[in-house]
Amino acid sequence: SSELTQDPAVSVALGQTVRVTCQGDSLRTYYASWYQQKPGQAPILVIYDKNNRPSGIPDRFSGSSSGNTASLTITGAQAEDEADYYCNSRDINSNHPVFGGGTKLTVL
Amino acid sequence: EVQLVESGGGLVQAGGSLRLSCAASGFAFNRYWTHWVRQSPGKGLVWVSRINEDGSSTNYADSVKGRFTVSRDNAKNTLYLQMDSLRAEDTAVYYCARSKVGVTNTYYFDYWGQGTLVTVSS
Numbered sequence: 001s002s003e004l005t006q007d008p009a010v011s012v013a014l015g016q017t018v019r020v021t022c023q024g025d026s027l028r029t030y031y032a033s034w035y036q037q038k039p040g041q042a043p044i045l046v047i048y049d050k051n052n053r054p055s056g057i058p059d060r061f062s063g064s065s066s067g068n069t070a071s072l073t074i075t076g077a078q079a080e081d082e083a084d085y086y087c088n089s090r091d092i093n094s095n096h097p098v099f100g101g102g103t104k105l106t107v108l
Numbered sequence: 109e110v111q112l113v114e115s116g117g118g119l120v121q122a123g124g125s126l127r128l129s130c131a132a133s134g135f136a137f138n139r140y141w142t143h144w145v146r147q148s149p150g151k152g153l154v155w156v157s158r159i160n161e162d163g164s165s166t167n168y169a170d171s172v173k174g175r176f177t178v179s180r181d182n183a184k185n186t187l188y189l190q191m192d193s194l195r196a197e198d199t200a201v202y203y204c205a206r207s208k209v210g211v212t213n214t215y216y217f218d219y220w221g222q223g224t225l226v227t228v229s230s
Contacts, residue, residue, distance in 0.1 A: 033216035048216040102152040
């Protein structure tokens, strides 16, 4: 399958840890990248190559991968982390980029 | 500072055409693959098309193949998306994005424009 599957919504209490997951067959071969998108804004890259953070991304964001699942973990979630999160990887059939459906993260 | 600025969006009737532009600055445009990604209202991100550094290689999502054409002018640091035979389902914000290649030969998008809205009326 070329799809990447994400939970539609996840919530976390302020200051707690939350994991956002992404499942797909391609993740057994290819690393995922993760993007944060706030309402009315363009996506920004938060994790690439499984667990690398671009400059300026807080270290509370981390990534991991096991089998067909990639995960984005936010350790000590802040109010400003409330956003949609998308995973992205490579379609094993077409070799084209593919995105997950997105997870809406609510910080309570 | 890396910047990508899209333009050219607007309202068009079904069956019509539109050309989007993405002006790049702050980096060596001719050294990067660049992509178009779209987002329909209230929906997720969908990859549309990509073009390599010198424009000799292009790829498209099945949903736009044969109707959209991606191109670039490296002398003008500009990426284009020619959209023909537009359909209501093409209504979306269109983002251009720069990509790099990761260690597993997978693209990731390190810079994005702010997007331009295309509305196709039926």
